[in-house]
Amino acid sequence: MSSQNYEENKSNASATDHTTPHAEMRSYQESDPLKLPVRPPPPMAYEEGPPPMPPQYQMSYGPPDAQFSQGPDFQSQQAIFITPLQPTKEPDNLIYSLFTLMCCFLPLGIAAFVFSIKTQEANRNGNATAAQKNSKLSRMMAHIAFGFGLVIWTLYITILTLRAKKHSEMIDHVLVNLSTNNP
Numbered sequence: 001m002s003s004q005n006y007e008e009n010k011s012n013a014s015a016t017d018h019t020t021p022h023a024e025m026r027s028y029q030e031s032d033p034l035k036l037p038v039r040p041p042p043p044m045a046y047e048e049g050p051p052p053m054p055p056q057y058q059m060s061y062g063p064p065d066a067q068f069s070q071g072p073d074f075q076s077q078q079a080i081f082i083t084p085l086q087p088t089k090e091p092d093n094l095i096y097s098l099f100t101l102m103c104c105f106l107p108l109g110i111a112a113f114v115f116s117i118k119t120q121e122a123n124r125n126g127n128a129t130a131a132q133k134n135s136k137l138s139r140m141m142a143h144i145a146f147g148f149g150l151v152i153w154t155l156y157i158t159i160l161t162l163r164a165k166k167h168s169e170m171i172d173h174v175l176v177n178l179s180t181n182n183p
Helices: 003-016 094-104 106-125 128-181
Strands: none
Touching (some): 094 106, 106 128
């Protein structure tokens, strides 16, 4: 920056130092409560340069109006009515699911148990459609697990019986051979 421009700016600054800020130039005007607050006039072109900037936050002088609030604008509270839910009475099949879980077929027993717990929750929340759906699913899963369990237990008992019979025949055969060989 050249010294000549610096000197011109310094002389212009000393001429504008005696001007008052924009906010102090006009007197305080009280607005009518039914009208909007008075806005400052639009900025005008100055030959000497722009006017000094007004302070960023200006204090409000005078009593606050009934319409004018300095805080945030809040809406009035609305009444909220909560109606209690009517619990439903769909069967949850919990004991049947636990039985199939422990004694029959574990994977389907677990699924039946989960759906029976979901049925209980839907019953408590009053959701009749979800309670009916989950009750049907838990009963179906428990029936299938019970059927698989019957088949598996029947096969297991049959195999054990056949092995025991074969084992006893083998022992009888060995005893007969021993008794015939020994006079």
